[in-house]
Amino acid sequence: MSRRKLVESVLINAFLLLFCLIILFPVVYSFLVSFHEPKTAFLSILPQRWTLENYARLFRYGQFPRYILNSIINGVGGAVVTTIAATLTAYALARFDFKGKGAIEAFILGMMMLPGLTNLIPILKIASDLGLLNTYTLMILVFGAYGVPLSIWIMKGFFESIPRVLEEAAAIDGATPVQTFLRVVLPITTPGLIATLLINFVYNWNNFLTPLILINKTSMKMATVGLFDFQHVLEGNQDELLAAACVVIMVPALVLFLRLRDYFLQGMIEGAVKG
Amino acid sequence: MKSRGGIYPYLLTLPSLLLIFAVTLYPSLYSIYMSLTRSKHGVTEFVGLDNFRRILNTTDFYQSLQATLIFTAFYVLFTITIAYAIALMLNRGLRLTGFYMTIIFLPWVLSEITTGVVWRWMFYPKEGIIQNLIAPLINNIALITRPWGAMIIVIAATVWRSISFAMLLLLAGLQTIPTEITEAAQIDGASGFGVFRYITWPLMLPTVVVTAVFILIQGINGVGMILSITEGGPGRATEVLGIMMYRQAVQYYNFGYAAAIAVLLLIINAILAAFYLRALRQESALAA
Amino acid sequence: MLRRVFSKLLAFAVLFSLLLAACAPQTVVQTVEVPKEVVKTVEVQVTKEVQVEVPAEPGSLRMWAFFDLTDTQDRRPVQLKQIIEAFQATTGVKVEYEQVAWDQMATKVAFAHQAGGDLPDLILIGAEYLDGLINAGALRSIKKEIEGTPFYNDLNEFEKKLNEKTGDRFAVSTFINGGQWYYDTEFYPEGFPDTEEGWFSACEKLAPQGKYVATFFAGRHPAAMAQGLAPLVWSLGGTIFNEKGEPNFASEEMVKALTFWRTLLEKKCVPEIAFTGDWTATEGPFIERTAGAVRGGTWSYIYIPGLKERFEAGTVKIGNPPALSGGKQGYVFMGSDNWAVTAGAKNVENAIKFINFFFTPAVLAPWADANYGVPPTKSAMDNPIFASQFYKDSLDNLTRNAHPTEVSPYYNETMDALSAKVQELMLNPDLDILQEMSKLQEQLLNQYFK
Incomplete structure (x- = not known):
């Protein structure tokens, strides 16, 4: 390696490390705040005395564990619904050349761009007519639908990267289209399915406004709304407790992302770049 | 040659279309209807375009539009510039690329409500850790209390959260440029800047446009970050159209009015979407 | 490898779907469990005062309030839980909380109302939110029902001032609170100045030491205007709205009120954070003792750290609100937490039954005390709890200075727009107050009222 290249590489790495520090800081900071004793959050960056009391209080107050369970159920359920629906559609769009395909693609893309807030009233209305208010079914269906457009794009990218020869070979061997899809196509697109599930789970897990408006029952609330309640139900300034709640909400997404990073990245590339 | 597939493709697209219809399309059409109504004392009446007339006759709307434009312009500019610079660096195949990607992507998997809270803390007047760091440089003014300062903070926070996504799109685009071309140019004596200016940039332009429009649409529709950091203040300095709609619906319960703002946002989005689709088509035409 | 991860995820998904199915029926009705010992104690207290008939089919009551009933640290949720349990035990009505x-x-009541259904029967809600909901048609008039209750004649003047402003009645207050100026006796040994001139002469002494006359929240929030700006305008005989509820704040009184605020800021008599911070941030200077007074409310007794201790030690007292130069007297606003019945309530009878149950002095007095508010009935006020110095001073303050909030169909919209404009005017001293206020008033009239 030439001397110039070495210097360049050192400079670039130094810059990127600094950049990563800046990116990381707010996340680390919220962890630090959560270990401070009450009313000491802003006296020093590092806690003068480290404490887990905020976490203990978080789980003592109210039904926070229940909220987390709800977030998991709605998040996973929504992601599963999205993945199933989007996979089928993406397969159709990637493999068949049917009439109206262009229109359907444009329609789905257009649906990604609607501002969602005012939609909540009609959704509330439909849900109440169907007797679905405050049920997991409602949240799973709503989350399931939210994720569909992006997920179709992700899965379409994956399907298009599979050589068609495999399916043709299966067809020659006498497999029905359904068998081909289940036994040949799906196993190859496993990374795509994982990516879709993960991305949608994280989106659903983080959603705040939808559960805020659609859920009226304490036992059915999601963790993000619970966090908001903490901010408003508790007396005075309790930033440390709030930080603990923030951390608890951040951790699952962080762990999933750190362990399964490549699926996330590949999924996003397929969805947004090739779509 | 793709097969037509008979009835199969229609059956396969049906579940998605049903979901989208029930949760997105029908409610959107309904909210367009709502934008033509007004509700008072529990009685809803049809008022035609009156809500639009009222909105377009206020200075608030134009202030919000202006805030939206300033916010999105700087947000897109900084996101794309920084993301592009990072993508160029990562494209050199550094040994630590995986590590960098992980860190840069962290903000994206975290919710706006939790990260917004943290950004607010960092800029608390007197106590905020970043506020205290920069206070001597800006005459001891609390940044978040000034209209321009609050705008800077919400732009910084939103850029912070979106860089990863833009970077990924741009990196993927960079990787489609065959290294032979740039290497050949370098052998021919082109400078690093020359390669960028005459080879990388023209090839990347469509990707940059697609990324920019995508980021722009997210910026216009996303209110979570601003809501949890400044709630639109001080004054109306950071009250973008999304926040204005939020206030009308969630704070004043003027649902018709809020729906009318949503329709205006929809129109802005539709125009952007048209650009997006065109850019996308150009990009795929170039790639082919 | 891939397949393993995927099958794990899928297994998870299936597991959760099963869990979901298992949970679904349980979550439809959640009632408050009744531990027997607790019921007994409360029952003994309350059943003496009210005889509630137990009908053949008591039915249920859906209630929304902002307390976490599992919280044992705060007196309010503990009491509410006991009240609900006692109510269930005596009437047989099932309360879904x-x-x-x-x-x-x-917001949630308005959304649910607009979507046409699934409203609770009874809600506990702050007075500042009532007008918006009444105008959205989300609340039910309970004038007839409340006037027919045994406690109606027992309601005090404060309660009637608050809830009978328009002649109709949509709510009943569970306690009355209001604005309150707390001052530090070390800053003001001879009492808190209650005039514009008094404030400025105090400022001349305090500002050079880097100290503030007072701190108060005047930032971007409708309530900041209702609690801070409106009382100053009232002190000159002005109003924010006319009798029809239309904004008429572009007035001489408004110019004087805002000039007062601007001068305070310019001379550093109040911290800048008062106009730019949020609720809790503005209390900081008083807690740190750099500001000699704070405008809070009766509730601040619980919410401002150290206030209760300082009051009990006698170093903090309750003062009179400031009046502008030429004004007769200063004012504070009045507020409350109220029971209200929703327009879609399915169990109106049970809601009224609950209100009746709630309005026995044995329930009401400790409730008001837990909220550091004044009870809404004369008989509850006789409770010895309210003989303490804090209540004597609070009651004195409310009696002399309380002013009911004004009424407008677009109250929230106007106050919020006003707060944004005031922030702009404070940060930019070159803007002309009357001109800006006239423009805003004109815009609001066109936007909502015409």
Whole structure:
């Protein structure tokens, strides 16, 4: 390696490390705040005395564990619904050349761009007519639908990267289209399915406004709304407790992302770049 | 040659279309209807375009539009510039690329409500850790209390959260440029800047446009970050159209009015979407 | 490898779907469990005062309030839980309780009402949110029902001032609170100045030491205008709205009020954070003792750290609100937490039954005390709890200075727009107050009222 290249590489790495520090800081900071004793959050960056009391209080107050369970159920359920629906559609769009395909693609893309807030009233209305208010079914269906457009794009990218020869070979061997899809196509697109599930789970897990408006029952609330309640139900300034709640909400997404990073990245590339 | 597939493709697209219809399309059409109504004392009446007339006759709307434009312009500019610079660096195949990607992507998997809270803390007047760091440089003014300062903070926070996504799109685009071309140019004596200016940039332009429009649409529709950091203040300095709609619906319960703002946002989005689709088509035409 | 991860995820998904199916039926009705010992104690207290008939089919009552009933640290949720349990035990009515954050209550009721259904029967809601909900048609008039109750004649003047402003009645207050100026006796050994001139002469002494006359929240929030700006305008005989509820704040009184605020800021008599910070941030200077007074409310007794201790030690007292130069007297606003019945309530009878149960002095007095508010009935006020110095001073302050909030169909919209404009005017001293206020008033009239 030439001397110039070495210097360049050192400079670039130094810059990127600094950049990563800046990116990381707010996340680390919220962890630090959560270990401070009450009313000491802003006296020093590092806690003068480290404490887990905020976490203990978080789980003592109210039904926070229940909220987390709800977030998991709605998040996973929504992601599963999205993945199933989007996979089928993406397969159709990637493999068949049917009439109206262009229109359907444009329609789905257009649906990604609607501002969602005012939609909540009609959704509330439909849900109440169907007797679905405050049920997991409602949240799973709503989350399931939210994720569909992006997920179709992700899965379409994956399907298009599979050589068609495999399916043709299966067809020659006498497999029905359904068998081909289940036994040949799906196993190859496993990374795509994982990516879709993960991305949608994280989106659903983080959603705040939808559960805020659609859920009226304490036992059915999601963790993000619970966090908001903490901010408003508790007396005075309790930033440390709030930080603990923030951390608890951040951790699952962080762990999933750190362990399964490549699926996330590949999924996003397929969805947004090739779509 | 793709097969037509008979009835199969229609059956396969049906579940998605049903979901989208029930949760997105029908409610959107309904909210367009709502934008033509007004509700008072529990009685809803049809008022035609009156809500639009009222909105377009206020200075608030134009202030919000202006805030939206300033916010999105700087947000897109900084996101794309920084993301592009990072993508160029990562494209050199550094040994630590995986590590960098992980860190840069962290903000994206975290919710706006939790990260917004943290950004607010960092800029608390007197106590905020970043506020205290920069206070001597800006005459001891609390940044978040000034209209321009609050705008800077919400732009910084939103850029912070979106860089990863833009970077990924741009990196993927960079990787489609065959290294032979740039290497050949370098052998021919082109400078690093020359390669960028005459080879990388023209090839990347469509990707940059697609990324920019995508980021722009997210910026216009996303209110979570601003809501949890400044709630639109001080004054109306950071009250973008999304926040204005939020206030009308969630704070004043003027649902018709809020729906009318949503329709205006929809129109802005539709125009952007048209650009997006065109850019996308150009990009795929170039790639082919 | 891939397949393993995927099958794991899928297994998870299936597991959760099963869990979901298992949970679904349980979550439809959640009632408050009744531990027997607790019921007994409360029952003994309350059943003496009210005889509630137990009908053949008592039915249920859906209630929304902002307390977490599992919280044992705070007296309010503990009491509410006991009241609900005692009510269930005496009447047989099943109470379905849901917690909704206090500043989300009105939003959720309005959304549910607009979507046409699934409203609770009874809500506990702050007075500042009532007008918006009444105008959205989300509340039910309970004038007839409340006037027919045994406690109606027992209601005090404060309660009637608050809830009978328009002649109709949509709510009943569970306690009355209001604005209150707390001052530090070390800053003001001879009492808190209650005039514009008094403030400025105090400022001349304090500002050079880097200290403030007072701190108060005047930032971007409708309530900041209702609690801070409106009382100054009232002190000169002005108003924010006319009799029809239309904004008429572009007035001489408004110019004087805002000039007062601007001068305070310019001379550093109040911290800048008062106009730019949020609620809790503005209390900081008083807690740190760099500001000699704070405008809070009766509730601040619980919410401002150290206030209760300082009051009990006698170093903090309750003062009179400031009046502008030429004004007769200063004012504070009046507020409350109220029971209200929703327009879609399915169990109106049970809601009224609960209100009746709630309005026995044995229930009401400790409740008001837990909220550091004044009880809404004369008989509850006789409770010895309210003989303490804090209540004597609070009651004195409310009696002399309380002013009911004004009424307008677009109250929230106007106050919020006003707060944004005031922030702009404070940060930019070159803007002309009257001109800006006239423009805003004109815009609001066109936007909502015409």
